Amino acid sequence: MTTTESSNALAESKGFSRRTVIKTAAWSVPVVAVAVSTPLAAASVGAASLTFAVAPIVAVEAPYGAQALTVTNAGSEPFTGAIVFSTPAWATIAPFTSAVMVQGTDGSNITWTLPAGFLPAGQSLQIDLEWTTGAWPLTAEVQPLSASIDSILGTITPAGGATVASPYQLLWFGVTPGGLGNTAGTPSLFIANTTEAPFNGVVTTRYTPSWTFPLVSATPIVINGTSYGSRQAENGVFVSRYTNMPVSVAARGGEQTLPFSWVLPGGPTIAQQQRNLGATTTGAGETLPVLGSPTIYSAYRV
Structure with a gap:
């Protein structure tokens, strides 16, 4: 019996693998x-x-x-x-x-x-x-x-x-892969719900500091064709705030993907940047903890 190289990739609707690629043995099934x-x-x-x-x-x-x-x-x-x-x-x-x-x-x-x-x-x-x-x-x-x-x-x-x-009840968010060195940047973040009740509300995300290149090159989250985001001053510091984004997530395993739209205008090469998601809140006053890395990487031109 020979061994094989395999990756246990779970292709999700978010478009990324949730499993680490490992080397596996040829253990037959059954x-x-x-x-x-x-x-x-x-x-x-x-x-x-x-x-x-x-x-x-x-x-x-x-x-x-x-x-x-x-x-x-x-x-x-x-x-x-x-x-x-x-x-x-x-x-x-x-x-x-x-x-x-x-x-x-x-x-x-x-x-x-x-x-x-x-x-x-x-x-x-x-x-x-x-x-x-x-x-x-x-x-x-x-x-x-x-x-x-x-x-x-x-x-x-x-x-x-x-x-x-074991699994447990939680309303949470995560950032999809697309990290350092990926010229396309991070493709999206997502809201997931393993509670017993559906969630219908609005979500606000906040990044500090704001992107240093023009805001148009970091066009923010897109939901059903509508872009959300602006650069605002807070205590003398510019932050990127994506406010009042509508989110509807079914109970017990529902997920909603919030894609980013990275617009790269003409001009000189744009270096990749990274920002951490500072806070996410809902209109109902609930908190959304982050699971996994909160880091979002920008798209860039090489």
């Missing part, structure tokens, strides 16, 4: 089939050394909980065998599921068994975690995650995050 052609004796020449980590909750996906689990063979020997993950019972939400793992219980803990497969040395396997629908809790529930394998085959230890966080 993985049970691998055990037939890869006997356990293959691991008898040495013990594998595995690590596991959970995608961090403080990321673009944060309200949706932990999204993926990565297993890496950090040793010099291949691994052929099953992996059993477990957490304590979940109190406020149904636990995650996985298309490639078998869910069960050992009495007090919930278990997820990844059937026997083959993971070469130096390779990683990403396992997507899915959450059942339902009323999400007001805050994320966090549970420790443990893993075990046959001790004859090797060891498995946590590397990085060893906890799993």
Whole structure:
């Protein structure tokens, strides 16, 4: 069996990938089939050394909980065998599921068994975690995650995050990729809603300092063909304020993309600039926390 390079890209309506590209092993789906052609004796020449980590909750996906689990063979020997993950019972939400793992219980803990497969040395396997629908809790529930394998085959230890966080209710915003060195600049920001109620209101964003090149070259957010934004003086400092933008976001997973329109007039080369989103408020007085990076990069001409 040969290994492959794959990226677990989730193409969203916002037009960007929400997952980090990683090198994955050719773990077949269903993985049970691998055990037939890869006997356990293959691991008898040495013990594998595995690590596991959970995608961090403080990321673009944060309200949706932990999204993926990565297993890496950090040793010099291949691994052929099953992996059993477990957490304590979940109190406020149904636990995650996985298309490639078998869910069960050992009495007090919930278990997820990844059937026997083959993971070469130096390779990683990403396992997507899915959450059942339902009323999400007001805050994320966090549970420790443990893993075990046959001790004859090797060891498995946590590397990085060893906890799993559930989805939770939140009205929030994020900035889409398109960062430093991207001549097109940041394409948009978006408002997302994982609360149990839809949001219909207005949003105001504020950047400090204002863009130093002419405002026309940083034409602001566009919603349904209408541009919002102006440069205003605040306490002797110019800021860019995009006020009273209408936003309508459905409950339980709704999102609205607010694209930027970068207008590059003729003239000399325009250097790329970056600004952080200073504050976002709604007409209803609610706050919109930022998840992930708030940095917006301008488009520029090279």
